[in-house]
Amino acid sequence: MRHRKMEPIINHEWDLNEKEAVKLQQELSLKVTKEDRFPEIQYVAGVDVAYSEQSDLLVAAIVILDASSLQVVESIVVEDAVHFPYIPGLFSFRELPPIVKALKQIKTSPQLVVCDGQGIAHPRRFGLASHLGVIFDIPTIGCGKTRLWGEFEEPSRERGACSLLMDHEEVIGGALRTQDNIKPLFVSVGHRISLETACNWILKLCPQYRLPETTRQADQLVRKALSQINQGSI
DNA sequence: GCGACAG
DNA sequence: ATCTTGTCGC
Numbered sequence: 382m383r384h385r386k387m388e389p390i391i392n393h394e395w396d397l398n399e400k401e402a403v404k405l406q407q408e409l410s411l412k413v414t415k416e417d418r419f420p421e422i423q424y425v426a427g428v429d430v431a432y433s434e435q436s437d438l439l440v441a442a443i444v445i446l447d448a449s450s451l452q453v454v455e456s457i458v459v460e461d462a463v464h465f466p467y468i469p470g471l472f473s474f475r476e477l478p479p480i481v482k483a484l485k486q487i488k489t490s491p492q493l494v495v496c497d498g499q500g501i502a503h504p505r506r507f508g509l510a511s512h513l514g515v516i517f518d519i520p521t522i523g524c525g526k527t528r529l530w531g532e533f534e535e536p537s538r539e540r541g542a543c544s545l546l547m548d549h550e551e552v553i554g555g556a557l558r559t560q561d562n563i564k565p566l567f568v569s570v571g572h573r574i575s576l577e578t579a580c581n582w583i584l585k586l587c588p589q590y591r592l593p594e595t596t597r598q599a600d601q602l603v604r605k606a607l608s609q610i611n612q613g614s615i
Numbered sequence: 616g617c618g619a620c621a622g
Numbered sequence: 623a624t625c626t627t628g629t630c631g632c
Contacts, residue, residue: 429622431622431623431624432623432624434624434625436623436624467621467622467623468620469619469622472621473621475622476621496621497621497622498621498622502621509621509622523621525621525622526622527620527621528620529619529621530621567621621623622623622624
């Protein structure tokens, strides 16, 4: 099988101040597509980032899962220096640089990427998942453990229950229960996928645990890498 | 000014 | 996210 490495269709500057970052989000958010626009999905990618002791180092991991078996077929871990502080609403400017770096090196191109964070459930409708989706022009889902934006009702307590995340009259995501009696996840459109399809994929990726296998596998990798880095620096 | 605030 | 021990519960 031949592979073609992923390449961004948009290459913008990352060394921005807060005001410039907000302006860029407003511009790029116009490119987000909230409808299903993707081919058959054979590979799904998971992304996660961990921080070292003094938060001066980032470790990002990409895992590629076979969409049917949910088995890992490829993975990569990269390190990068922190170039942006953590600011709610500007999260992508902190975590995306190492993620982009890692995605460029992946040999197996995924047809869908699941992100640990929000998609359009964001004050400017441009969370990490949407940002990643737009610059690579690839379908993405935002899947956060906690809420950033929007109001919602508590979904009923069985797996699959979902209540809409609303910003006034606008639907920006869903609070989705992935297991019975477990706190819901916050699922939102990243890019080129509908909320309904996104929720169905997240449920498919959560056969046993609260978090999607994509996120769990990526989380496991960055944690292992970080512990090895810390041991080597002592 | 006060509370909220993805990871 | 990370710092951190025990502890309640299935």
